[in-house]
Amino acid sequence: MEEKKTTVPAAEREAAAEAQAETGTGELHDRRKFPTVGDMLALLGIGLGAQIVVGTAAVLFMLLAGHGFDYKAMEPAALGKLMAALYFCSMSLVLAGILYYRRARGGSGPWARFSVRGLNPALLLWAFVLIFAVGVVLEPLLNLLPELSLNVGRGFWTILSLVVFAPVFEELICRGVVLSSLRARYGVVTAWLVSSLFFGVLHGQPAQVIGASVIGLILGYVYLATDSMWSVMILHALNNAVAYLAMVTGHGNALLIELVESRTLYVLIYIAALALTAVSGYMMLRTLRRMKNPSAA
Template identity: 30%
Template sequence: MPSSPQPVSPRWKGLLAALSLALAGFIWLSGLIDSLSRPSVAPALSLQQQELTLLAEPAVPPPLREALLGEAPREALRKALEGISAEERTERQQQMFLLLEGQGSVSADLERGGDDPLLQQLQCEAGAADPTLCIDAAAAGQAAFRLALSTVLPLVTALLGGLLLLGQAWRLLRGRLMAWPDVQGPELTLVDMALLVAGGFVVISAVGVPLVAFPLVGALTAGLGSPRREAVSVVINYGVMALPSLLILWRQVRSLPRERAPLGGWMQWRVRPLFSALRDAMTGWLMVTPVVMLTGWLLVRLVGDPGGSNPLLELVLGSRDPLALGLLALTAVVLAPLFEETIFRGALLPVLATKLGPLPGVLLSGLLFAMAHISVGELAPLMVLGVGLGLVRLRSGRLWPSVLMHGLWNAVTFLNLLLL
């Protein structure tokens, strides 16, 4: 017979939980303050969209140009580059700015046939009597397709999500909303959750990643070049960060009596029926999208761009290596949803909902989920996303739809970055 885990003294357990909360609060607060000094990816995204707009202009039908491209894409790109100081511009941006200003030329590498169609077009136009002869129809058509997807897809998603939200509001007013299933999850305490999230997810990971992962990453990636080195580092660091929390949760759940576990187990994964899980995930993703978009828009309008974007976004934007992008996609679309949903919606949310009530549980778990990403600029939108994931978890009565919804959200975000 396997031996069961030895119980920890309630007194020491409570003291350890209190210490974990204090340390986690300090680590999170310091991280949020430090995130203010990290650059935002918003300017880079805006600049890349303007470049894509100028490249796509010849392939967009004239009736759609104003709606899809705006007015004067060339002048908009020139002004955006003008807003970047000469010291901060990359060599490519400086070459592009000079060409848009009507002076300068591209580097010898590009003149010999580089793979940058926009710079090639601008260089050709600088010395051509007829600029239309400089258009690369294939590059323009591809750019127009990418631009349409990156512009139309979010709008269509927000529109469908808004309609679904209106339908839910109408059913709520008419009293026709279906009753949610009872909250089921591991029979753990708030002290257990403090040890899991604050102790495992924050404190041990904050110590373990620098002490264990950094030397390991350095040894394993010594022969790799950028950006593969950074991509491998992301995967290993994330695995090391996730391991302490998963081990703590495994020990906590293992100590619970099996005969009292609800149907589907303590974590309520319940993969089947798969179709209803996909339906719940898709519906939740559609409904949360317009709220997250509105939250982000209001944040920028009220306080400006606070910066502090996730460094992973910069890696995706700056990488063209298929293997590196594949590893980053694996982390964002598979590993992160599985791990984060296990902790925040599999364990934390049911305990909070049982102890505090469903609504406070959803709000608090969403706030902790957002703070765990340690980014001031993304705090409010991520909290909205966390609340949406929590509502899907409670409404469906199982964890799998939340995992699928989280993966879908990250996949669409990743796709939008690739399109730009």
């Protein structure tokens, strides 16, 4: 018996294609799957926008209350307390907004891991040395950019903001939500590179964008290798602690190239920093290999 062939009407084919896209099996749905380029721009907008909104609201509140707002005239301790409060509020809003947006766009799965492997002392030591050495290596480039304009006050509240709040919030956002979301769709390399750039741009000023992006590459690699927020939070805190010490000694915005008067001495220091970058990078990778394979030499 000859089989009867049926033809599906065009309207039904289109309806089926739309249903397929809505259920996640169609090519159209895949193109719109979180995170797209538009999603990354939206997340960055949330990050920068929340800081602007909180800062503007604080200025307006103080002006309406008759206190005025001249941060340059404020006592360092009072300024530190104010900046810490503003940072905590703005970054809480950023994290909440990014998590809400991620969920609304269909993002799912774990976004922050806390493996004990991230507490390896040798790894933390060599990674911190690498961050320090790379900072010196980047100086000729940073010297071409506008000087940093950064005043976050002094004292306990400034330390709390730099050494606790910043590492926790920024790592949860950049190595947590952003890197993990990108990794799930685009793979390790794209997630590593884009999340590092996201981390840099979130800092705003050109010199910070460059420096933070490069540090983000180191932190991102450590996070991917250890699967642990502990490691990157500790490294971030150590880096900020050194920055605070430089700031309280009057060298917060200064570069080594500006402090060393002898050209020959600076060249020698720079060569040493290059060597230290290579050595610390190798030792960090070696430590990671040993963590994954304890029997390795």
